[in-house]
Amino acid sequence: MLPQLLRFEVLYQSKQRALPIAGLVFFCLGYFLGKSGNAPALVDFNAPFQVSYFTGNMSLMSVFIIMFFAVSGVIRDSKDRMEALIYSTAVKKADFFWSRFIGVFLFSVFAFSLFLPGFLMGVSLSGLDAARIAPFQWQTYLWPFLVIMVPNIFICTSVLFSVSLLSKRNVATYAAAILMYLLYFIIGIYSNSPMFASSIPASAEQMTRAALADPFAISTFFEHTQFWTPFDKSNLPMSFSGNYIWNRLLWIGFSFVLLGFTYRLFSFRKTGQQRRQKPSLQLAQISTQLYRSTKVLINRRTQWRAFGHSVKMDIFEIIQSLPFLAVLFTLFAALAFELYLKFFAGGFPAESWHPFTHLVIESVIEIIPILSKILIVFYSGELIWKAQDRKFDGILNATPTLNWVFFLSKMVTLTLLPMLLITTLTVVCIAFQLVNGFMVIDLKQYLLLFYHYGISIVTWSSLAIFVQSLAKHKYLGMGLTGFVLLALTTPLSYHLGLEHPMLRIGVMPSITYSNMAGYGIQVSAFTTYACYWVALGIILALFSLKYWNRQLIEARRDWARIWEGQWKRSELLALSLSLMGFMAAGIVLYHKLSTDGQHESRAAQIEYREQYERKFKQYEVLPKLTTGAIQTEIDIYPEDQRYSIAAEYQLVNRNGIPVQQLFLSTTKKLSAIRLENANLISEDTVFGTYLFEFEQPIQPQETTSLRYELTHQSLPFKPDHSILRNGVYLRHEFFEPILAYDRSRELSDPLVRRSRGLPDGNVEPQEGPENSVVPIEDQDISFETIISTSANQEALAPGDLIKKWSKDGRNFYRYQYSERSIAVIAYLSAQYEVKKHTCDGVELKSYYHPEHDINLPTIEATACATLSYGRENFGPYPFQQLRVAEIPSYFPRAGDAQPGIISLVEDKVYLIDIGKNNSFNLAAKRTAEQVAHQWWGISLTPKNAPGAGFLTFGLAKYTAAVVLEEMYGQGALWEINKTANEQYFRGRAFASAKEPPLYREQGKRYLINGKSSLVLSSLRDLIGEEKFNAALRKLLDKYAPSTAHEVHILDFIDELYAVSPQEHHTLIDDWMKQIIRYELSVDDIQYKRLDNGQYEISAAIFAKRFKTLPSGREIAIDINEPIKIGCFNKHPKSIGKTDKIPYLETHCIQDTLTTIKLTLDSLPRYITVDPFLTRPDRNYANNLKEIVQ
Amino acid sequence: MNTLVLKNISKTYANGVKALDGINLTIANGMFGLLGANGAGKSSLMRTIAALQKPSEGSVIFNDVDVVKTPQAVRIALGFLPQEFGVYPKISAQELLNYLAVLKGINNKKERKEQVATLLQQTNLYQHRKKSVYTFSGGMKQRFGIAQALLGNPKLIIVDEPTAGLDPEERNRFLNLLSEIGKHIIVILSTHIVEDVQELCKQMAILAKGKIIASGNPTALVKTIAGKVWKKPIPKAELPAYQEKYRVISTHLVGGDTLIKVLSDSQPSLDFETTKAGLEDYYFSQMHLHYL
Incomplete structure (x- = not known):
């Protein structure tokens, strides 16, 4: 019997249009992914790693195919009212059950498996770099098919088949599909799948747990390959071992158990209808009451009351429905995980926070837009078609309730659903704060969430309803809305080239908040976006309302009817007002975005970089002048987010030849520039370049001076987070002209370079100035500044404070280097609380935000301990003061250091919960590192060459490790090295270039922060702390007094040789050079x-x-x-x-x-x-x- | 006194089907029966009167207001029971009635509650009021539909096939309720069951292929064929021959024999007996006329 039944299944399912469509979709997905050349740097496009990676992720999409087949394979009987006929035949339960199951399973496998030939074809026809396409191998495709694809489909089919067979309801099947998807989502967040970039790296135990718990085995894949280097990713075959075996066994076992249960529970001969059968009717009791009509009155208030009741009833129904509960469940799960990770578990690197309102919000809010979109897509279809689907429209439409009431109530209901999620989130977060004894709850921030995220929600709801009324079909509408949201509101839009902010419907600028600096976006910019999208939302809603006329149901096809449909005056007024608002906001937005220049398309950026290189590459060979002295006057106006600076540089010719011309590249527009004894030959305002020619060539060792002025203001549409209302942190690189051709502006991607016809060149990916680890100048300079700020703020700069005064309601300060030092300069200004200490004769001053004093004792104690350790072991501290200042969270690293001053970032030092761990303290570690830079980086500035990062950051980390060991014990070392270990192995797995040995590190973070820590600990153990420090001291003695930056990592290695016996030199080489x-x-x-x-x-x-x-x-x-x-x-x-x-x-x-x-x-x-x-x-x-x- | 005037109503659907074809009717207070076979256009006509769809031509005038132009004029006074309807799950009968009462404009909460309770009692659903209508049996659901049609203060009640699915007792009760209400307002009863109309309606019309083929007082209409209906039991095999020879308006099975009724001014032959003409006979005679 089974074969015949199966044959019928094949016949039935193959007549469904879904099968060829799904097969085609997966084939095309494979084709385009194969063609896209989407692979990490240095990894073959068709490596086993890549094929398995894509197959795993695509199996998420297969859920929807399986859902469809399950619905059509199982629910078709009850839907088409065939149940009674089918069930009264002689068919056996087992035959029925398995034929249906195998049908759904086989068709899903068939549709999905077309992905692989699609991918193969895409890669072969791609025209991608042939060197990165490996020869075809069967195993590459067979492995993911057998280990990922078939089991995943089996597992999903079991779940969805069981749900649909037992519930006999479409909605329950959809809910199960969504739930499966969300289950993966939670595991993904938990295990830090690279698909959820925001999350923090997970620990090994978390990875293992996720690898087992993930029904799609995607987390298993990540766990399996987490340490693979690009070489491994290209060359290693996937192996069915370790957690892969356990995961597959676990889930396939689970599926069989589930199927077994379903088989037993599924009662074949009972139809779903029977459950609804109520006991027979009671004998009629003759009612004694006579019919009496009741007074009715239809007025405006009636309509609003009807509106209120409609919303209430829809909401009431939805919050009891399965998909909503699934979404709510996801929200709770995500909240629990994120809050636990960020505030207790202290993921990586052991960073837990105190539950400050903005940190709590920040750690969980990202899930809201995602869940909102899911709710809107799903419930727009449900709500709009609800009355029709349930055949209740006849009764509803005969009531005197006006059209707009029904429409508005749907609209509002749809908008309220995501708002319910925000409300839930708010309640959970506040409870979390209170439970943790944190009483300073900033309610305003919570309330603003409804505005900040509500704009998107309203816009998306209008869009969804508009699409629904256009599509005239529930599922088509849902699909279209989902597609539009996916294409325009997710990162996918960048790949599709739909990246202009005015196209990305409902997407608002992201909201950042810092306790010091407040919101990162200016109100005017946010409001403009809000007006633009809300106006569009209203326009879409009005058109949908016109289209939604209950009398025109049978004439829906006629789009032109909208224009015939009488627009009431009030509607016309609303339409024209919102059209005007939309246009006005659009014009402002377009103008601001193109002039303030926040938005530049990728193509425009590439064009800009290419042109820069083509036009100015010729000046790269010009001999350069170096800076000998800098004198600045800077006025900071925090309340306007503006500063003006006038700077004078003394330039020296340290070349062996005369300098005839000077080429400058600027990033900020200069208001004046003057080069002594030189004429401006050309100026390019587009690229901000200047070319000067000296009247008399500057001879070797001769000097000249450069003076420039500029004013810069943070613009609403181009917020500059270095100049904030409170917490200015302005590094010189942010505005300083580069006195040469700027190589960092060149295109670095070899593929793009080739497509643009640029020579391949030895262009290394450049890190921006903000991330560069070593100063560009190769000489120490003298520095002096007069800095002013508003009366309620305090301004800081490197060097020693010479004088402080007030004038015209502003505070003035003069800072000066006591001796020549490095040209790494930053200006700070904020409303600081100040605390003074003395630490072995050095004045230690803390500048911090008033509420942020929790970790202050740690910071001060550590700074003092590091100063003492450094002075005792490395050499003198060259300044009279050490200032420790807090800066807002916009700075990308945990801290920064300049001569005589260190800056520590609020949420990375001041707000972290140092917890009850007595053997380690993250705030202390980060403070110690920055203080240590006073020696490593500032006193001893390495030559700008590979290995400089090791001498600057590696040695600072070493110092922090020994200081912490002294303060807290050896447990601190374990924590520091554990983090370094993870950072190293993770970093090399995702490296974009081949890993160099440590002494050739080229600013690679995973080497200078990760491996150098480990190697330095090993060296200390090998050589002994005393001897090792002596070697460092010798290096300082030798190179620190010189103003030239000459020390190279090989000099360091030589010092190590000098203090260690010959037999250890091989080992030192192994660590440093291999x-x-x-x-x-x-x-x-x-x-x-x-x-x-x-x-x-x-x-x-x-x-x-x-x-x-x-x-x-x-x-x-x-x-x-x-x-x-x-x-x-x-x-x-x-x-x-x-x-x-x-x-x-x-x-x-x-x-x-x-x-x-x-x-x-x-x-x-x-x-x-x-x-x-x-x-x-x-x-x-x-x-x-x-x-x- | 309420009046409903249909003037030359025609309705052609987008797929070309002409459902209504030049309907003219005037209806005043009281029960009005609309009789017709399945597919005759009854539901189209009901939906047009209820302003759920616009006619392609013609106008519907309710109490001197053109409903096609101002649908709100009929909606404020309408109680409508569609032929087929569903309900929302998870909402109890009482809540759903209350919701509809709000939509219909019963603004006073207490009055709303009272009327809902009364109607639930009158439709014998009071003890099930807390249950979801979704779980109701066919008859219960139909009674719920009747209750909602009576909410508020309707001046025009349209009930499309209301007695379908009701057992005889329920049907009785329901029809009594309707006739009681129908004294003061217009009640349009659309049905293919002749007895319903016969028992209740002062006025009626017969609809076939979108046209009114007869209208008037049922008794008066029946009078037009009084004494002209003859019956005779025959073997089934002979039916075609009789149909050929006489105007056979109906056939019944009685105890295994086929009883035919024939319309004829005089006794067709000696073996035919005269029989008292009823509305059913009139209806069949008209249908017979029209469809031949």
């Missing part, structure tokens, strides 16, 4: 109690080293080096200052397997190899093993 990772672990612990009460413990130490060859391939190499082995009574991460360590000694490890034997007085709890994680090791968790008693 790419080597370790796999260390402990296993096989045995112990026995000796007669004297002592314990003899033995353990196996596994140690392996892997070297990455220049090709990227990794090979195993020998090991022979001293590594610490320790026994602990508590986890190494919680070792505090006073904790005793039973055993901690360096062992020379020479073999892959070393068995050690120890005799101790008592039995420790853990044995570890490399307890403080000084070696780069992906799996650091198995360095440690608990002794089971």
Whole structure:
């Protein structure tokens, strides 16, 4: 019987248009993805990694196909009223059940599997860089088909098939589909899938849990490949191992159990109708009452009352419906996860916050637009077609309720649904704050959410209703609305070239908030956007209202009817007013966006960069002048978000040849520029370039002077977060002209360069000035400034404060370098609270936002400890003061340092919850690093060459580590190195270029922040802290006094050689000049109690080293080096200052397997190899093993 | 006194079907029966009167106001029971009635509550008032439909096939209720069940293929065929021959035999017996006339 039934299923389903359409859609998706060349840098476009990645993500889309097949395969009987006929035949339950299930499953597999040939074809016909297309291999496509595609479809089919078979309702099936999708969504947020870029990286345990819990195995994929380098991604085959096996077993097992349950519960012969059968009618009781009519009165108030009741009834029904509950459930789950992660778990790098209102909001709000869109798409269809679908329209339309009442009530209901989500979010967040004992709740910020996010919601609702009335068909309308929202309001719009903000319907500028600086967007800009979108929303709504005439139901086809339909005067008035508003706001918006220039399309940016290079590349060869001295006068007007600066530079010719011409590139428009003894030959206002020719060439060692002036204001449509109302942080790079051709403006993508006909060139991806780690100047300068700000603010600049005065209601300050120092200059201004201390004769001044004093004691203590450590071990501190100032959260890093001053970012230092961990403190770590820059970077400024980042940031991190170890104990080291380890391995997995050895680091974050920390810890252990510091001190003694920046990382390595025995030099080279990772672990612990009460413990130490060859391939190499082995009574991460360590000694490890034997007085709890994680090791968790008693 | 005047109503649907064809009727207070076979255009006519659709031609005048131009004029006074209707799940009968009462303009909350309660009692749904209408059986749902049509102060009640799905007792009660109301207002009863009209209506019309083929007082109409209806039991096989020879207006099965009725001014043959003409006979005779 089964074969015949299956044959019928095939016949039936193949007659559904959905099958060819779905197959075609997946084929095209594959084709376009294959053609798009969408792959991380250095990874083959058709690598097994890529194909599996796309297949995994596409299986999310397959849910909707499966949903469709499940509905048509299962619910068709009840929908088409065939149930009674089918169920009264002789068909057996098992045959029926399995034929339907297999039908749905096979068709879904068929439709989805066309993705793979599509992808194959796309790649082959793409014309992409042939060097990055690997030869065709069966396994590349077969693996994702068998391990990802077929199981995923099986799992989804089981769930959706069961739901539709048991519920016999479309809506329940849709809800189940949405729920599956949301389940993945939650796991994605939780496991930090790269698809949810905002989330913070997850820990290894979280990754494992997510890898198992994800029904689509997408998280499993990420877990599986998280440490793959670009080389691995290109070359390694996918393997069905580890959590892949467990995930598949778990979920396929679950599916079978679910199917088994469904099979048992599904009662074949009962139709869904029976449940509704009510007990037979009671005998009629003759009513004694006579019919009496009741007074009616139709007036305006009646209509509004009808409106109110309609909204109430729709809302009441929707909040009980499954899809809404699924969305609400997602919201709760997301809130729980995000709040837990950001405020307790302290994801990466152990950063938890105090629950300040803006931080609570910021950590959860992103889910609101996504869920709003889901609600609007789904319920616009449901609401609009509700009366018709339920055949209630006859009764409703005969009532004297006016058209607009029905229309407006739908509109308002649709808008209220997302608002309900915001309300829920607000309540949960406030409760969270209160439960955590945080009483300073900023209600205004919560209330503003309704405005900030409400504009989008209103616009999208109008759009959805408009589309519904155009489409005349519920599902078509839902699909169209979903498509429009996807194409215009998600990042997809950038890929489609629909990136202009005026096209991205309902998308508002993103809202940022800082306790210091307030909202990041200016009211006028936000209001303009709001007017623009709301006006458009009203226009769409009015047209929909006209179209929505209950009398014209049968004539809907006639679009022109709208114009015939009588527009009432009030409607015409509203239409013309909103048209005018839309036009006016549109004109303002367009004008502002193009003149203020916030929006520039990608194409325009590429064009700009290309033209810059073509026009001015010729000046790159000109000999450069260097800056010897800078003198500035700067007036800051925080209330206007404006500053004016007049600067005078002394320029020196340090070349061996005379300088004839000077080329300048500016980023901000100058109001005046004058170069001594030189004539302006040409000026380009588009690119902001100047070319001067000297009357007399500047001879070597001769000087000249450059003077320029400029005024800059943060514009509403181009907000400049360096100049805020409170919390100005203005680095020189933000406005300073570059005295040369600016190479960072060149196009860096080789593909784009080729398409533009530009030479390939050795263009390294450049980091912007904000992120550059080393000053461009190669000499120290002298610096002096007079800075003024408004009366209620305090202004800061590098150097020592010489004088302070007030004039004309403004505060003036003069700062000056006491000796020549680096040309890294920033100006600060804010309403600061100030605290003074003395720290070994150096004045320590804290400048902070009044409410932000929670971590102040930590910050001050750390700054002081770092100063002392530095002065004792490295060399003198060259200033009389150290100022520590808070700056707003717009700065991209945790802090910044200039001569005599460090800046720490509010939400990265001042607002973080340092928690109850007594062995580590993140605020302390970040403070110590910045203070350490006073030596590393400022006193000792490296030459602008590879390795400079190591000397600046690496050594600062080293200093922070030893200071924290001194303050908190060795547990701090574990935390610091754990973070460094993760940063290193994650960074190299997503690197855009081949990994260089550490001493050749080219500003790569994962090397200077990650690997350098580890290597420096290892070096300290190898050489000994005292000797190591002596080497550093020698480096400082030698190079710090010179004003030229000459020290190179090889000089540092030479100093290391000098303080270490010859036999360690190979190891130092391995760490600094090779790419080597370790796999260390402990296993096989045995112990026995000796007669004297002592314990003899033995353990196996596994140690392996892997070297990455220049090709990227990794090979195993020998090991022979001293590594610490320790026994602990508590986890190494919680070792505090006073904790005793039973055993901690360096062992020379020479073999892959070393068995050690120890005799101790008592039995420790853990044995570890490399307890403080000084070696780069992906799996650091198995360095440690608990002794089971 | 309420009046409803239909002037030359025609309706052609977008697919070309001409559902109504030049209908002229004048209806005053009292029960008005609209009789017609399925597909005769009854529902189209009802929907046109209820201003749910516009006629292609002609006008509907209710109490001197043109409803086509001002649909609100009829809506404020209308109680409408569509032939087929559904309801929203999760809403109880009482809540749904209350909602409709709001829409119909019963502004006073207390009055609204009272009328809803009364109507629920009169339709014998009071003990089910807290249940969702969605779960009601066919008869209960139909009674709910009647209750909602009576909400407020209707001056024109249109009921399209109201007795479908009601058991005999319910049907009785319902028709009594309608006739009681129908003393003071217009009640249009559209049906294909002749007895309903016969029992209740002072005026009636017969609709076929979108046209009014007869109208007037039922008793008067029946009088026109009094003494002209003859009956005779025959074997079934002979039916075609009789149909050929006489104007057979109806056939019934009685105890296995086929009883035919024939319209004829005089006794067709000796074996035919005379029988008392009823409205049904009139209806069939008209249909027979019209469809031949």
